[in-house]
Every structure is written in C-alpha cells, then in structure tokens.
Amino acid sequence: MKCLQCEKETFGRSDKKFCSPECRNEYNNERYRREQKAVIDINKTLKKNRMILKRLNPEGKIVVPSEILLKAGFDLEYFTNIYTTKNGREYRFCYDYGYYYDDEKDSYLLVKKFEEDN
Ligand SMILES: [Zn+2]
Numbered sequence: 001m002k003c004l005q006c007e008k009e010t011f012g013r014s015d016k017k018f019c020s021p022e023c024r025n026e027y028n029n030e031r032y033r034r035e036q037k038a039v040i041d042i043n044k045t046l047k048k049n050r051m052i053l054k055r056l057n058p059e060g061k062i063v064v065p066s067e068i069l070l071k072a073g074f075d076l077e078y079f080t081n082i083y084t085t086k087n088g089r090e091y092r093f094c095y096d097y098g099y100y101y102d103d104e105k106d107s108y109l110l111v112k113k114f115e116e117d118n
Pocket of ligand 1: 003004005006007008018019020023
C-alpha cells in the first residue's frame with residue numbers, strides 16, 4: 001500500500017496506511033485543519049445571517065419583502081434551530097434572530113428570540 005500522506009510504498013503489514021509516524025501525524029493534522037475550516041466557514045455564514053436579520057429587524061419584529069433579505073446576502077441554507085408554534089408556524093433561527101416565510105405575501109416576518117413563557 002502507498003502512504004496516504006506522501007504516497008511512498010509502505011512496508012510491513014499489508015494494511016499499513018502510513019510509512020512513518022510523522023506522515024501519520026501530518027495526515028491527521030491536515031484532516032483536523034480541514035474540519036476546523038469547515039466549521040469556521042459555516043459559523044461565518046451563520047453569523048452573517050444573524051447580522052442581516054439584526055440589521056433589518058432593530059425593533060424585534062418586522063415584515064420585509066423576501067427580495068430585501070435575499071439581496072442582503074442572506075443564506076437560507078444555514079440556520080441554528082427551528083421553532084414551531086402551537087398553530088404550526090415554523091420559525092427558523094440564526095442564534096437569537098429568527099424568521100418566518102409568508103409564501104402568500106412572499107415576505108418574511110422577522111422576530112427576535114421568543115421570551116420564555118412563565
Ligand atoms: Zn509517508
């Protein structure tokens with residue numbers, strides 16, 4: 001087998017993946033860095049989404065046409081959680097700012113995190 005890191009032929013056991021401990025370390029470090037980068041990139045998108053919601057919704061509740069949200073660079077693929085109300089409305093949140101899509105009006109109702117009911 002070839003070393004997964006440097007592609008040199010490995011010797012010894014046939015299932016050996018690396019030619020040396022150094023190559024094993026380097027391979028694992030690179031994989032870890034790639035994974036960290038994926039996490040950092042997704043966090044950036046989530047934070048950007050939150051900033052857009054916050055900027056468009058300074059009072060805590062507002063209706064905006066969907067094009068306003070999308071033109072601001074909002075990425076609908078990324079959100080942190082979903083909150084479904086008793087009557088079945090599904091709000092998606094990016095941290096403490098959320099939105100509900102009203103498809104009849106093609107607009108978004110922007111909200112801030114609901115206060116807990118006591
Ligand atoms: Zn190697």
